[in-house]
Amino acid sequence: MQSTYQTAALNDDYYYSDILYSPYQTLPPVIQDTLLDRQRIIVIANNPSITQAKLEALLQPTDMLVLFNDFIHAEFFAYHPSAKDLPKLLFFRQNGDSLLHFGLPPRSNNLTAILEMTKHATLGMLFGNTDYQFPLPSDDPRPNDDPITANRVLEIPKPLDKLLRSQEHCGVLSEQHSVVADYPVFADIHSSAPTSGFLLYRLLLAACLEVQQQKNADTPISIVMLGFNNENKTANFWEGHNWAFERQELATPPHGVEIIRQY
Template identity: 60%
Template sequence: MPTSASEKISAKNLANNLLTAPINENDLNKINNEINKEAAAFISLPPSIQNALKQNNRIVFIANNPTVSTDQLAQLLRPDDVLVLFNHFIHADFFANHPLASTLPKLLFFRQIGDSKLHFGLPPRSNNVAVMKRMAKAAPLGILLSNQPYQFPTPSDDPSPDDDPITDERTLTIPPAVQVLLQDERYHSVLSECHPVVEDYPYFSDIHSSAPSSGFLMYRLLLAAREHVQLMQKAPLPLQLLMIGFNDNDKVSHFWHGHNWAFERREMSAPPAEVEIIRQY
């Protein structure tokens, strides 16, 4: 049965009441079906990041691009930034220790590996969990996992261990302080790769786990979330977005064939107002 206008209004009011409080996954899925995608995007974020977006002026996405140096980041970052980092993110020590970068709120996105128990960037894959505890002490931290909560997998759960061989330096278990972050709904949430913000995405039906790239999924999510922030605060301009190192040329070593890069590149070639893309240095 279609949702009535009064029910939609009620759902929106419920969502607004939950903006600074934890929300369980069942309630989140129900609300996502009943409210606009901007509000659904905002409440999909961990409450720690919801609060940060209401207090800061710019969201900075940093791709795992080796051409981006810490010197360049130090010049670009501002005190009013919220940072978005992906999977086994680059320059972990810089983000944990730099006088400015360490004080900025951070959203860490970890992508599910296919339909396995694993997420890229978390044990038993290569990871930066050793610095996540330091990050959480220095500034607001939010953890967003795609499709499922962290399953605490072991190396035997890895469907393709040869893709990321285990070394002596790798952390294989989650330390207690980081376990708290992954289990406390104030700091973490789960994002479906089929979220309404990417309902128009042309995935490939013949490729298993075809879906938007991590960068594009988070771009669409936070583009929508900033519109909700603008509506709540009646701001003259939405939050600015800065995307660093999101290349579409052969200087990047790998483009997975399950992402529709042509679709993503077309959209990113003409970004909306207050969105800046720095592709290459």
């Protein structure tokens, strides 16, 4: 059964009259421009069953990649010939109400790989709920969840510091965005909200339709959800996400959306 939002998003007459809530305008400007000449968006979960060989076989030159937080296979995305030249959107989720975003200092991060990515292709960043705040290790409310090691990058290189402050390359995505207005959160669980993957799925589904309308094209940009499973084997099965709601919707994806589950 499709959600009310999916049904609306697939209607030919669908249009966002309020630009402040436009999914397309929520994306960083560089990603807005990139979508105009893309054929597919590959949304990649942090699923350890996704191998580099599978990625190499899947990716195409007209793809755009979406990665999350402290994403897997960072060196592959930064250096491999089939991935390094593809535009990328990185999403960093806010850690509760703290100053932290997962995947950025002082938490575990791929800053070295991200810096390399900027040398090869368009890179955009979305931050959950608020701009990146450049927090210190002392701002981490739960430092034992992610202990600092010698390999952790804590000092942000100047080119990345500039990028993290750029209005062209960065944007903020609220967990209460209109694309998830129908999401059934749990009132008794603080910070209950959609998973990062589902939030981006809803946003991109609507943004692609807006691009289709702008270009007066027959078909929207297709979306591939890679590694988004529908079982309970994930290591981070947080009770604040409504997994049943998300899995019910993704069980019957709309035309143009492909779900590739665990290999």
